[in-house]
Amino acid sequence: MLHLTPLKSLLLASALALLAATPASAQEKFRVITTFTVIADMAQNVAGDAADVSSITKPGAEIHDYQPTPGDIKRAQGAQLILSNGLNLERWFARFYQHLKGVPEVVVSEGIQPMGISAGPYSGKPNPHAWMSADNALIYVDNIRDALVKYDPPHADTYRRNAEAYKEKIRQTMAPLQARLAQLPANKRWLVTSEGAFSYLARDYGLRELYLWPINADQQGTRNRCARLSTP
Structure with missing residues (x-):
């Protein structure tokens, strides 16, 4: 039989606990x-x-025509789940994804009813900025929750609980905004932006939208276009 001194017993117990x-x-x-x-x-x-959670692109980056780096591919290959917007927002992503092996992708806009782009070279194509509608944002959250539950089931309860809390936060944030916008007179219900990225929000809150270009492309912001916006 192995006999241990009190000190050795303590050290062994500590090692086993560690x-x-x-x-x-x-x-x-x-x-x-x-x-x-x-x-x-x-x-x-x-x-x-x-x-x-991390993002391939950085804040302020051009999302539509981003140029991924080898480092982006390496980081993405180390992930266990990739979340994309879809609706042709990330025109670079299909080719990027071909470099990855075994990393599942979930399109978080799945289930929304896309609006069409009304002008420019992309006329008729889905407007990809669907999250700008609060109702659509709730769908995004549900899709993210379901993806996390599917691919990381040990934390399913946490994801479900957090998703419900986040959805309630979105609702509470949008309610006062809706109330304030409803007070605007009809002749002042305009939303003017550079890119037509707010079409869903404008639709939801009864605003008339004007923009320089439907999808980010600096060459479309001509002087004539700017002049037309000043006299809608």
Whole structure:
């Protein structure tokens, strides 16, 4: 029989306790990567501390025609889930995704009713900025929740709970905005922007929308176009 001194017994017990705790403490979080920062913000609200969420593109980056780097591909390959907007927002993503192996993708705009782009070279194509509608944003959150539950089931309850709290936060944020906008007289219900990215919001709140170009492309912001916007 092995006889241990009190000191050796204490050291052995401490070592066993440390080994038992190591897998849980050293275990990496579920890794989620998104195509741009709006989806990353939504996903982070749903994930909370249960997952590590990051975006391929940085704040302020041109999302439509982004040029991915080898580092972007490497980071994405290390993820366990990729969330994209779809609706042809990320025109670079299909080719980017071909470089990845075994990383599932979920399109978070699935289930929304897209508006068509009304002018310019993209006329008739779906307007990809669907999250600008609060109702659509709730669909995005549901899709993100379902994706996280599917691919990281041990934290399913956390994702469901966080998603409901986040959806309520969205509702509470939009309610006073809707009330204030409803007070605007009809002749002042205009929303003027550079890109036609707010069409869903304008539709939901009864605003008339004017923009320089339907999809970001600096060459479309001509002097004549700017002049026309000044006299709608």
